[in-house]
Amino acid sequence: MPLSADKLYECLLSHFGLQHWWPVDEHYHKKNHSDPRFEVMIGAILTQNTAWSNVEKALLLLKNKNALTIQQIAQLDENTLKTLIQPSGFFNQKAKRLKNLALFLQKNYDSDINVFFRRNIQEIRQELLSLHGIGPETADSIILYAGDLPIFVVDAYTKRLVERLPLSVEEKTYEGTQKYFQENLQKIYPAKDLVPIYKQFHALIVENAKNYCKKNPRCQKCPVNICCASFELFQ
Ligand code: SF4
Known part of the structure; x- marks a missing residue:
């Protein structure tokens, strides 16, 4: 059948x-007045080619460094970022991807995730896909789990x-x-x-x-x- x-x-x-899904530390974000949706975006990049347990280790190190916001990732020295996300593997590539994403959101959306997601899904998708190292699975995970949009x-x-x-x-x-x-x-x-x-x-x-x-x-x-x-x- x-x-x-x-x-x-x-x-x-x-x-x-x-x-x-998607597991996010809401308590941390409440306490730090940060946007949990950016943690989802970070997680979607860190989970590329690795198990979620490794992503959790990297997220914990980022949290301990208070580096889970667009501004913090954009400002963070790239070598420090590489060290923090090392448990997730491919940390050289992933550090570049995270910095790219943060700088992109900062420059084009004034770090406002609401404005970024308040558009047509295909427009958001094309924009994410245009960023280096973001493929369809990562883009769609971001749109669905961070943007709460149907894809x-x-x-x-x-x-x-x-x-x-x-x-x-x-x-x-x-x-x-x-x-x-x-x-x-x-x-x-x-x-x-x-x-x-x-x-x-x-x-x-x-x-x-x-x-x-x-x-x-x-x-x-x-x-x-x-x-x-x-x-x-x-x-
Ligand atoms: S484990 Fe996979 S291959 Fe086996 S019955 Fe289930 S769906 Fe089919």
């Missing part, structure tokens, strides 16, 4: 329950699931996969629910990939194995 995007979502949600994030786990189930994605590119999920979910759920659903769905796909749909999958306990065309292949 083929699986639709909404059935996949319901199935993963009922198995794993609500996920609490579906596609990552390597999503692509794996699309291949294995399979889902009826016509064009298996990043944008084709994103279009499939967005179009199918928009048909089922009201517009006001799309942001929380896209947030949950992405987190659930990651959870399923970490627990079951790994490189060498553990299909026996996977919540969608009954609908998966690859189930037999991996037995």
Whole structure:
């Protein structure tokens, strides 16, 4: 029996329950009068090619240095920034990317994240993609989790699931996969629910990939194995 995007979502949600993404230290931001959305933006860059546990270590060092605002990252000496984010790996590249983003927001939006996000999604996306080292997955994570705007994030786990189930994605590119999920979910759920659903769905796909749909999958306990065309292949 083929699986639709909404059935996949319901199935993963009922198995794993609500996920609490994107993890942000609200208490820290309240205390420091800083904007938690910039922490999400930093996290979206730091998480490139590394596990979240490494990102957490880097975020903690940035917090201890009070360096979680646009102004602080923009002003921070690049070598100091590299040292602080070292646990997240690729720290030379990532330090440049963080500085670029902070300087861009400072110069073009007067460090006002509200103004940055108060525009058409595609305009925001194109602007983020024009920044060095920000690709579609990072840009869309920023738009969805920091901007609270409806865009579906596609990552390597999503692509794996699309291949294995399979889902009826016509064009298996990043944008084709994103279009499939967005179009199918928009048909089922009201517009006001799309942001929380896209947030949950992405987190659930990651959870399923970490627990079951790994490189060498553990299909026996996977919540969608009954609908998966690859189930037999991996037995
Ligand atoms: S049944 Fe196996 S291959 Fe299919 S989605 Fe689950 S873990 Fe992945």
